[in-house]
Amino acid sequence: MIDNIGGARPAGPADLHAIADTLASAFADYPWTRWTVAADDHPRRLRALQLYFTEKVGLPYGRVWTAGDNAAAAVWTTPGIDVPPEVFTGPELAALYGDRAPYAIEAEEFLAPYRPSRPAWFLATIGVRRDMQGRGLGQAVLAPGLAEADRTGHDAYLETADERNVRFYERFGFETTADVHLPGGGPRTWCMIRRPNTAAPR
Template identity: 65%
Template sequence: MIENDSAVRLATPDDLPAIADTLAAAFHDYPWMRWTVAADGHTNRVRCLQLYFTERIGLPYGRVWVAESPGAPDGIAAVAVWTTPATRVPAELFTAPELDAYYGDRAAHAVAAEQAVAPYRPSAPSWFLATIGVRPEHQGRGLGAAVLRPGLAEADAEGSAAYLETADERNVRFYAHHGFEVTGEADVPDGGPHAWCMTRRPAPTG
């Protein structure tokens, strides 16, 4: 059940600092980030990456939902960032020079990790859950599910599949509860994390 006094809404550019802070906190110890982002200044690097992808990709080319909670800094406790089949993200946004600076000495590992999961990504247009995170002190209160559901509802309304990747086995069970199935698995090279690629078929509407 979602915690009391919480509300989910579409994000605006004014939310970007709080979104970046929320996702940086949520992904502080996430295996994928620990493998692909340099250790020095790690939290700030993760914050910069999450800000970049939300500001440059999620807001203009997809959907970003936030869950508000009065107990969270700046009021935001959870975030979900999607890209959608309706828009095409310019390829150059994924290779911008500042990204290498954010990844630091792990930039090559970040490229290798992306290449490891790329074969399992859907060829048909799909809703892509780029990132979802809940502030650690607000986890276990239903906010992850609450901020996930609007994207799934829109995908269903369009008759579109949804896709995501996770490097935490605990997340596999969470996403399975919401209709996702594992459609591929990959080991990131050189001792990197294991990744699960998951797809959700559109649910009947009406």
């Protein structure tokens, strides 16, 4: 049974595997992950990475919301809570990226100067299962994080490598602060920021 299609709820450990399935579906052909995740056994690697970041980053150190019986999910890191560096540098993570690990590291280092210098809500990942897209679930799981950013008076920040997403996020008050190409022939990537208490979606 699908829960309230327009509403989101905080995710918990029992949701992890369904969320990983959803995010793997949403990111199957995404330029960023195609660039940073090895092509061999790509679907398995992609799902495992989404599970890793939701389980190892989102739940313990950030916030995760889900909607539509886990057909959509958003994972945020939050200001004031530091994720231990080893979470992002451990051998398990490098193994999941495979032979693209150096490219993933290079991409992160390249984008670092464009990221907020003050504490902000960082939208680490968001996705809607392909067969459930177009039903408002993306907005449903995005909205709670934006409301929390407004409540705490912080900026919200994200990066996307899909130009269609830029228009979607602009509806919620995000503005592009950088439009770059990742080094070595990587995908075009937009860095976007939303100031607190921005008007509702247009």
